[in-house]
Amino acid sequence: MSAGLTPLQARNLIALMNQLVPGDELSPAAGDSGGADYVNGLLTAFDFDPPHIWAGGPFSGRHGGAASFENWIALAPWELVAWRSRIEDLNAQYHTGLDSLGAEFAEMPADAQTEAVAAASDGFRELVFTHACEALYGDPVYGGNRKMSGWLAIDYRGDSQPSGYSDQEVSAP
């Protein structure tokens, strides 16, 4: 089984994530904010060396310092074993789960989508919800949270190093 999502699977995953973590007039939905890119990044992590599992550090560059999150950190040999296994399993879960929704899921009317989501397995729904949350509110380097739209909607700065916060900002906001 190939790693990663087909364009059709990605489109259906976006729709599913939008159902689970929807947006409104002020907040983006998880799928629309790069949710499928986040998942695809994880499913294809081993296309890169080092694998795109753990972003680098210490700074993103958004608040000073040299941007280094894209210097992905190498995994030790047995960590590679674990993550290969985990990602192989995730690929299988996504392929099976998305196929179970039906190829036309993204095109279905909202009510039909809701029914299809309810019919999906608890495990798959929980997996996609978890990844939707990670995508929308994790660092953009992982593929989601497009243009920091997830963080902006909740007035969250994200990482703050190396500037951090002043004593005044901590004690009397």
Place this chain on the structure above:
Amino acid sequence: MMHGAVDGVDADAIIIGSGPGGAAVAHALTQAGWSVILLEKGQNHLLSLQAPFAPLGHFSNDEIKFTQRHFLGPDPLLEPRTFRRSSEDGDRILTGEVNNLPSTLGGGGVHADGKLPRFREIDFQLLSELGPVEGADIADWPLSYADLEPYYAEAEKLVGVAGEETNPFAAWRSGPFPMPPGVDMFGAQISSAAAERAGLHPYRAPTGVNSVEYQGRPACNNCGFCAFYGCPIEAKGDPVSMLRAALATGRCQIIPLAYATEITTDPAKNRATGVRYLDLSAAPTAQGEAPVRELRSHHLVLAGGAFETPRLLLRNELGNSSGRVGQHLMFHFQTLVVGAVRERLWGASRGRSVTHLHDDHIDGDQASRAAAHAAGLPWIRGGIVEHGSSTGPVNEALLQGAGAHHPLAMRNSELRERLWVFTMQGEDLSQRTNRVDLDPTVRDAWGLAAGRVTYQPHQHELVTSNHVAPILEGVMRDSGAVWTAASTSPPVGDHAGTSPLGLAPATYHIMGTAKMGFDPLNSVVDPTGRLWDLPNVIIADSSVFPTSAGYGPTLTLVALATRAARLLTGNPLAQSQPT
């Protein structure tokens, strides 16, 4: 060549585990001129092992890496652990993450937010002072607070602890804190004022986070990623300061990705001669195994923590003539009171996770004594209450759940930016039946029996929690909370199975699985930390604690480890006096 290599060994001492205990021993032994090899099962994300031992730059403000992707280990796919409440649960009810203290160079020190209180005089003499409790094993420690005070003082200097002497319940000190306290979090100012109105005595928490530049490491810049994160700027001193100092002597060799599996001994099993370890830095063999290496030393130090140390001893069938290895397992029984206030507190995104504590529920008062007696207990003791908050938005989103409410709930942020939390680290009474042992069938990736926790709280913990929780809820409401909720970890009662913190204790405070005592018949190590059965083996982690006290264990285990190492090298600290 290492110093010890001249007489047929690889080093004077081999230390297993690089957390606060192992690091403290590495520091003390190398300062005394000994050579040490420090084995760490996990990966090194902490510092270069070449001079000048600079930070590797792997730590960052990254919620995904630290909380969702097992960055600090252990990876439950490689190292599953199991849990059950009692044998009535069968062999286990949970397999995966149980008390997963980081498995990485620096151990639990890396992810801790560094609250480093001392125990008090009474904590070392609980049996003498308060007497026994039915169904529990209340014990005096084989040393007093006065015996340990000089080592507490040294530990605070080594790690770099910021604090102030305003806690009316604190034990005496021989000198001031090395640094003044850092800045108060906004939420802690509010909750501390409310606690004072309730007659409690909050104070600024002793914290191993720099408030000013200290020994070449910078002051904390309040980035907000403290609890559960490695510090990108090294404002947290535990245990990087001790490891770097040990490396700088030239007498400390650190080997990451070295999983100690076997203690080698002389034929009579009276002395340890070294260790065998799996070299996890090598790619798996064609048979899917890790190469085995062997090292020899005059002394061996076990510092893998109160979960891994008994697991190693039990697997090797060593040190257990008392039958107590793995038994008397203690956590802190956590009482969690949460509340959401109207304004943003910024507690989740700015500052050091927790800046204030209060100790009032440890000794208790007339009402707590009445609660104890009403339950048929001679006494109850709680623990420190942490005033704080530290949740990232990914973890808040997971708690908020799926559905149309999600975007507004996240903007309102009642479970993060408007949330405040009191966490009482309640004293957990020692019970012989609570234990770490070897799971009968679950194996790790290398075929070794997984560690299994069997644990359920004593009635004491439940009565204490039930007494204190309403007090904390009152303080939370007086802090302006629009709602409050109380829970415990481990969860108890009919809804235990739905706790977001899981069925197993969520605390990382774990103690007591190789207890220290005067009598080899009922303890595992002697009063200096040596195994009764193998006197050239020292345990330098919180397994040796005879009781749990109501304070975080780290500073005490560092002090004990330092004392054990200094006694070993014939270099003890002089007795101290109150200032």
